[in-house]
Amino acid sequence: MTLRPPVEPMLAQAVESVPGPGVLGELAFEQKFDGYRALLFTPTGPDSAMLLQTRRGSLIQDRFPDLVTAADKLPDGLVLDGELVVWDTKAGHLSFEGLQRRTTARGRRSTRALATSLPAFFIAFDILQQDGSELINFSYRQRRLRLEALFAARHLSAPWTLCPMTTDLLKAEQWLESWTEISGVEGIVVKAMNQPYRPGHRGWYKLRRRNTTEAIIGAITGTMIRPQLLLLGRHDAYGDLRTIGRTAPLRAELARLVGGNLIAAEAGHPWEGWRFASAWGSRDILNVTLVRPELVAEISADTAVDRGGVFRHPVRFKRLRLDVTVEEVPLFSPGPSAPPAEGSG
Structure with missing residues (x-):
């Protein structure tokens, strides 16, 4: 069965410390970026186009022509879950305000002008469908391996970014202490390696510095x-x-x-x-x-x-x-x- 929007993303609940491995089993730690949650759907046939869905189900691909153009590097029948961010070329840093400007822009001229000054990046942390086949019942470990293989095989680069992940708790703690000194990276997300993807379920954990x-x-x-x-x-x-x-x-x-x-x-x-x-x-x-x-x-x-x-x-x-x-x-x-x-x- 092919996934089509709207799809509820799996969610994370805020915690004060890393849950013990005895509760979740082997853990994975991802960097948490401060942007907009988004699901990306590539075409499933000649009459379809790339779609970009917000957490609440709205379609906003018309606001991001730079991502639509870059989507020709992605295979058809793909669904990615990730974080949408933009880079302020003038100020030289990530800009949440710039992201808001892009998501509320109207008109082709305005969206293309903003794509030049505020280019978008899609930071992928999960893959829900590949070659038209659903992967949500696969474990996180299996999905992550497929996501990494996709980036390697396609030689994907900006605006497509693979979210950093580690299974090393010490490294994750270093991320929490050092990377979060950079505005735009606000913490880590903890996931169980054996978890399937459960739309709408708060089965992950997030720690903000x-x-x-x-x-x-x-x-x-x-x-x-x-x-x-x-x-x-x-x-x-x-x-x-x-x-x-x-x-x-x-x-x-x-x-x-x-x-x-x-x-x-x-x-x-x-x-x-x-x-x-x-x-x-x-x-x-x-x-x-x-x-x-x-x-x-x-x-x-x-x-x-x-x-x-x-x-x-x-x-x-x-x-x-x-x-x-x-x-x-x-x-x-x-x-x-x-x-x-x-x-x-």
Whole structure:
């Protein structure tokens, strides 16, 4: 049976540490890139064309003419699972914002212009179909061997990239510590070597590198006594308080602790009149209460930061730093990015 979109991708659940081999058996570790999940379908006959499907089932191949052109290097009847990223040629790094621009572009002229300044890469980490035959019931080990053989036999290079994988836990830990210093690589994904591919099932595990740092509490949701979320900021070089993100919901005991130290904002708060999205990229607006930007929060955050210096994922509140002043909090700054490896790496 031939796979055709929409196909639900297999998913990963976030964990704090690598699951033991006793639970999953022999493990594989892949680098986790910060892009858009995508499934790629090559033609199955003379009347079909390459299709590029998002995680939610939308088809976006018309936004990526560079990938469509490069698909002639791929065999027919192929389905790949991977991560879609783009490279900002002017800035010289991976760009999540550029990826958003490409996926929302309209019109042939616009998509082709963006393909020049923001070329796309498809980082393949799984193969679900080959020569028109489904492979989802094959083990990950078998599928990975077929994927590696495909890259070797076809001499595939940019924009087709083979996701780095290792079965060496020490090497994976090195990736987690060193590669995640590069914005654009945010962690590792752990997979069992004997696993089949189960569409829609959270059978993999993802670990993002998390760094502990400080930020200023500028606003909250909930009540002053029992805040739910903390909206965080940092001063820039000019002394302006810039937003950097929000926390995940606070546990009850932490909410009581924070609430006991909050003071309502007076007139002239730097965020007066601002509106805050409920999530990164969302149009839903939070109902917030401004507070005096005098409290410092210690937070744990992953490495996914957009060019505007905002954490794309909610950070974790660890504790109040009543011993630290706002002047001691790191200054606001955006983060760098770096390119994906080419070829079979």
